Amino acid sequence: MNPVIVVHGGGASNISKDRKEWVRQGIIKAAEAGYKILMDGGSAVDAVEVAVAFLEDHPEFNAGCGSVLNVNGDVEMDASIMNGQDLSAGAVSAVRCIANPIKLARLVMEKTAHCFLTDQGAAKFAAVMGVPTIPKEQLVTERNIKRLEKEKHEKGALKLDCQQDLGTVGAVALDCKGNVAYATSTGGIVNKMVGRVGDTPCIGSGGYADNDIGAISTTGHGESILKVNLARLTLFHVEQGKTLEEAANMSLGYMKSKLKGLGGVILVSKAGDWAVKWTSTSMPWAAAKNGKLHSGIDLNETTITDLP
Numbered sequence: 183m184n185p186v187i188v189v190h191g192g193g194a195s196n197i198s199k200d201r202k203e204w205v206r207q208g209i210i211k212a213a214e215a216g217y218k219i220l221m222d223g224g225s226a227v228d229a230v231e232v233a234v235a236f237l238e239d240h241p242e243f244n245a246g247c248g249s250v251l252n253v254n255g256d257v258e259m260d261a262s263i264m265n266g267q268d269l270s271a272g273a274v275s276a277v278r279c280i281a282n283p284i285k286l287a288r289l290v291m292e293k294t295a296h297c298f299l300t301d302q303g304a305a306k307f308a309a310v311m312g313v314p315t316i317p318k319e320q321l322v323t324e325r326n327i328k329r330l331e332k333e334k335h336e337k338g339a340l341k342l343d344c345q346q347d348l349g350t351v352g353a354v355a356l357d358c359k360g361n362v363a364y365a366t367s368t369g370g371i372v373n374k375m376v377g378r379v380g381d382t383p384c385i386g387s388g389g390y391a392d393n394d395i396g397a398i399s400t401t402g403h404g405e406s407i408l409k410v411n412l413a414r415l416t417l418f419h420v421e422q423g424k425t426l427e428e429a430a431n432m433s434l435g436y437m438k439s440k441l442k443g444l445g446g447v448i449l450v451s452k453a454g455d456w457a458v459k460w461t462s463t464s465m466p467w468a469a470a471k472n473g474k475l476h477s478g479i480d481l482n483e484t485t486i487t488d489l490p
């Protein structure tokens with residue numbers, strides 16, 4: 183099987199010119215890191231975890247360091263991961279003061295009998311697993327302090343369609359053995375209530391992976407994604423015989439018409455086809471397969487280069 187990895191950097195409404203190149207490079211590096219693991223014979227789960235952890239560490243993206251702030255100015259993060267081989271899954275929500283929520287989600291998947299831990303329970307589990315806590319300031323960027331101030335002053339109320347330039351992150355992969363996996367991680371939405379949990383940690387909304395179908399990771403308006411179970415809904419259409427593009431158009435179209443909800447998805451099929459689709463203005467993405475790297479941010483803009 184020829185391995186494939188696809189990575190996304192959120193469903194932004196607009197990415198300012200000065201940030202675009204920086205975001206593009208981040209997404210490409212994440213895809214390359216994941217692809218290298220796959221080419222060395224590593225698993226799909228390893229590849230998506232590495233790609234997403236890389237973007238969590240990257241301050242331009244809304245996950246890990248660089249997460250958006252809640253109404254109190256704090257970072258609360260959600261993440262999930264799933265192995266398509268046996269449908270094992272791990273998720274954490276509302277976690278604070280750790281660098282890589284996706285790694286904690288993987289520990290939930292592999293070291294507990296559960297698939298979802300939240301808030302204080304997740305923190306206790308992290309401590310037991312030896313995951314270091316970090317001062318909350320290490321996750322907070324100047325840009326996000328300004329962004330929260332702006333959101334509070336200009337709107338007062340949550341208005342997601344106006345939120346710009348965020349950058350939830352996700353990855354899907356197919357490895358040499360035919361296993362698929364997904365990982366998704368986010369700081370959520372700016373000025374959210376304390377304890378608000380979005381779609382990202384919810385299996386079937388923030389992503390899904392099943393070796394008999396494929397894998398998907400989503401981004402966008404979490405409340406809308408949750409209501410339509412965007413990830414599983416899209417794979418359902420694939421199961422019914424639709425192409426990845428058709429399936430993504432159908433589920434994103436359904437979410438838009440029912441709820442006016444915008445978002446984006448990245449997909450890989452069990453056969454190694456891949457697709458990226460979004461209804462937000464743009465979505466930074468990159469896909470690596472057969473030694474080629476495809477990437478883009480805006481609609482109808484794809485660059486293809488050779489991988490190193």
Ligand SMILES: CC(C)C[C@H](NC(=O)C[C@H](N)C(=O)O)C(=O)O
Nearest residue numbers: 192193348349350370380402404
């Ligand atoms: C405006 C939206 C499309 C931006 C997008 N947000 C998310 O994906 C948030 C995540 N699904 C949640 O609800 O917690 C982003 O961060 O790029």
